[in-house]
Amino acid sequence: MGKSWVPRPWSRLGRSAVEAALMLDEVVTTLGRCELDPSTRLHTGHRLAATVPIEQIVGSVARHGDFDRDFTPRRRELRERRDHLATLGPAVTATAVALVRVGELYFVEDGHHRVSLARARGQLALDASVRSICTVAWACACLTRGDLADKAAERDFLAEVPLPDPALRQLWLDDPAGYGRLADAARAWSDHAGHTCPDPDCVMDTAAAAAWWDLEVLPLARVLADLARGRDTDTTGEPSPADRYLSTLSAPASEPRPNRDPGPAEAGDHT
Template sequence: MEVVLSWWRPRRSGLIPFADALEAVGDEGAMGTYDDEVPLSQVMGSVSRSDDFDDDFRPRRRTDRFQAVLDRFRSGSIPPAVSLVRLGQMYFVVDGHHRVAAARAQGWTHIAAHVRRICSVAYVCSCITVADLPAKAAERRFLEEVPLPEDIRRGLWLDRPADWARLADSALAWEFRQQRDRRGRADVDAHGLASAWWLEEVAPTVSRIRADAPTDLVDVQLYITELARRDGVADLSWPSPHCCPDHTPPP
């Protein structure tokens, strides 16, 4: 039997195109605009120029325009605010690519920005990559079927699309059994059933196995490993942790 859990993650491969990211994680509508000092480490995508910069936001081709912007930074001039779109904890540049690149080259940690925030179905942490988008698309499809609360969504991370499908099958099977057995859930909507599945099935399972598991794994990683164990996957091993500050496992 094929081992379902493969946890190797490729390195970053360039700026994330906004259109690709939004398609993957799902658009739940705009949440307004605001001005802020944005961490440059979280500005990792572009609306229209993802091919012009590498994954550290360095121009792939240095131009007179970039040099002029860099010279203004070096002279101490305060640049105008850049324009960004925010998905979760990641920002995509609409206008101001060279200002972001120059600020990073000068060692700035933050930059002034006009920000338009968009709510997504799947949570966007600050360290996803282009290579993660297929898994995020699978996560979005899972959440469309199993609409978990926002606080739980923030802690979800699985690397493989197949594991999200396995998780959806588990949740929907559990919900079917609850409705079949008529355990007082006839009038519970999809959101209520999703929350009940997590609280009554996932949380107790994770609590039972966490004492013997690596402490840096998030709950859904432990649960998907338990599902694989139940299915008799051979040579099963613990997954590798997702090293992202937005995904903090329970104590």
């Protein structure tokens, strides 16, 4: 939706109580691993040096239940080990940690106590060695364990409508039950536009999915956003493009869908 689009907070849980750190396996299983991508192999992959925002380090590769999402140790012996680490000086505490990146989230592979200590000291970033895992659904920075069921519905939708990466950041729905209607709309548009598939049960190809998003969803969502801003100048927490588009599918027959500006991208034949 451009720079004016302000997404509403994603998590349904809020942060009144700090939950346990996310586990890499549960998140990757829920989001779905990308196929045919070497970075999806959990114990291999090219590492890159990076400086990572500490607030995006929210999980662990293997240490279940030892730390919360803010990397506060959850047992006394772990707190004591972190406190001992603080006495060892920068030669130890400043050593780069090993992380796994999934979308905007990072999971600790090695260096849990260094992350915990940095958090306690109020550091904003850490030097790290990072490898990435590709997932079907996007992992936003505010993802919590309570959101995983919704992300599973998004993953299933993307298995049918394989949108390109830029669209994934705008895909979320307030009600995940809407993904079925969204998939039906994508297939109907694709058929109407001439993106035919020889097998009636086949998945849309990526070109057809991208065309539906760019030529149908985004233009209509922009029109609806402009209409809404004409009535209310507060854009905080406004719907995502996907939610705006879905609202037109749910509108009563007496309410015609707003005319959309096709824009320059539709000047050619996309069939």
